[in-house]
Amino acid sequence: GVIDIRGGRNPVLQLHFARQRAEGGPAREVVPLDLRLGDDFRTLIITGPNAGGKSVAMKTVGLFALMLACGLPLPLDPASRFGLFGRLIVDIGDEQSIEEDLSTFTSHVANLKYMLRHADDRTLILIDEAGTGTDPAEGGALAQAVLERLTEIGARTIATTHHGTLKAFAHATEGVENGSMAFDRATLSPTYRFQLGVPGSSYAFEIAERIGLDADVLARARALVGEQKVSMEELIATFEARSRALAERLAEAEAELARAREEKEKYEAMRERLRAEADNIRRQAAVEAERLLQEANARIERTIREIKEAEAAREATRAARAELEGFKEEVERRRQKVERRQAKRSRRRRPEAPAAPRPAGPLQVGDQVVLDGGGTAAEVLELDDDEAVIAVGSLRMRVRRDRLTKVGGPRRQEVTVRQVAASPADLVGMRARTHIDLRGRRVDEALAEVTRFLDEAVAAGLERVEILHGKGTGALRQAIHEELARRDDIAAFDEAPWNQGGAGVTVVTLK
Structure with missing residues (x-):
């Protein structure tokens, strides 16, 4: 099964915070969980400081698996995916028992034995604090061997740990991936946000220093753990901070990309409207030219008729016809020239001028407007409910009022008054x-x-x-x-x- 949680919220934690608010406690919100498992890797090792949210993230995955098996809706984004598993095996908590002679480590080993015996490729396994309860080196080695076998079997496994060897194992092994809970190093406080592909640091020395542990003791501890270990923890912390910064920049870039796409769609729609309007203007210009040609033909025929009625000489009639035919051709040339000029004007891109403040007030007859944010001013001739009749030169158009932008009031007429003596x-x-x-x-x-x-x-x-x-x-x-x-x-x-x-x-x- 594939797990791809986007915006998942632990329902138990959500109800707990709601009860706190109802009892007058602080208003707290569940930090959404984004986590993947099962597509290009089958085992996920989560590291990081205590109280950082590792176990809560793992328990959220297990709770979702049980809710899905019971047919309950999952509190996550619709784009998420969550496979249906045949078996869920967990090793969480301390099961030591005096009566049954079980120590912490013994109980963990018993759980690991059960996992290896019953796991298959339809099993989801959750292991909390893998390799604890015994010598760190031996416990880490045992945990790595178990995780290797579970990965080979094909089970989907999530394990939390503090062992550095398991971080290196996840980095070097195919099918295994590191993960951690983001931590604010400046305030030494958890953010409860999961980050994939980044191993976490335990921040043990930093937390101890903040609590007030003696500085000499801390210095001795750093010396004992070794300079290489400290440098590795510093490197992980720096890598974690840079990864968090890159994630924030990526989110900002995606938001800017979404806004750019929205603006692009808006301007493409406007371009299509302007293109359709230009086609309409060209059609009207062609109709006007055709009407002009018909009028010219009528005048030609009337002139010929008058010549015939006047019983003019045949040569004079022929000359008149030739002259009128030439006039007809001239009209046709002018019509074609108008069409070419209009088409060229509609294709020409006008330079954008600096935006000027738009005059306020409702649209009135005589106002100067532009159509669809264009650059040619038109005059409002008539207003009729949600439509208007505008004039651009000698061309009149009826358009919707919401396509018009007012750019000025009625044109002023300048009058010069001179004092003269006259009758x-x-x-x-x-x-x-x-x-x-x-x-x-x-x-x-x-x-x-x-x-x-x-x-x-x-x-x-x-x-x-x-x-x-x-x-x-x-x-x-x-x-x-x-x-x-x-x-x-x-x-x-x-x-x-x-x-x-x-x-x-x-x-x-x-x-």
Whole structure:
């Protein structure tokens, strides 16, 4: 069976901490356990200082095995794996007995004998403090021999120990791996976090020094244990600290990677929206160009019809046809040029400008906005619930309001006032305009503006003015034409030539 515990929490410890909080004790949380066994190694040797969490980690694995065999849910992350074992054999605690003439070491040896006799590749074995209760050298050698046999059998084994020989055995033997409980050397306090592949130090001298054991005694103990042993413990402690630091950096890097992936997905989605919008703009430009071509064809046919009705000479008709065909080709060239320029503009990457503070307040008609965070400003013409009509030059689009970002209010119109001496008639002439733009206005507003505009033009003695109303649905143009037809001071009105606005502009001749 394979064990891959991620975020495992010992349920007994969890309940114990909950009772402490309920009784007014300190609020403590169970440190999650991440531990692997059984995929690329079958035996795990856990080392480290006393009260560091070695036995709790091992007991958590055994408790999970029993809970799974009973059909109980395990308190760990969904990504975890835990194999179902056929047998669980443990050697935990001191089973010495005066009545049965068993010492601590004898009881351990009896348990080891039982393990070797009954273990197979579907057995989970837990050994606490392997090799204790006798001479350290002999106990360590006996524990190593038992672990070698269990590894050969294929049993999944977890053993805790303080023997340095077992650390070296785990490092040098295939199928056996070191593990330890992380320890904060600065504060000499356990962190209760398991780290795989790192042997642990017992920190016996450091803990004794913190408790206040005599310095001379400590110095003598270090001398007795030997400089090489002390250096090895120092090396293990340094390796453990570096491993912990690397684990923290790895966690930070993974968090940054997750954020980078999220940003990448967001910008890819925005790029797709902009690409679709660019395609839509190109389609609209092509439709507009086609409409322009149809209008030009209509004018051509009308001119030819007028020539025929006037019974012009055949040569004059042929010349007129040739001239109009050339005009038609010119219109087609212009249409293709517009399409190429639009496609090139949509592919061009715009340099990013420094972010400027966005104006506050709700979106209103006349505000300047950008679509999907783009760089081209558009003007809001209409607002309708969660949609808006915007204009980019002569192009109008209906989009959702949540795709718009307000970058400015209505454009300001600068007016320069000069003090001059003039007659009332001169003032009217100076104030009169020859061109008016009504795009985006409601019909009632536009008609009032047209009346004022024409009155000023007639008073100023103008002969010809232009009204820009756009194409759109044609409702505004129809209303303006009806108003022009009712006025007595209008000599004539008609659409502008195709190259001066076409159906989007009405040219008015005044009497």
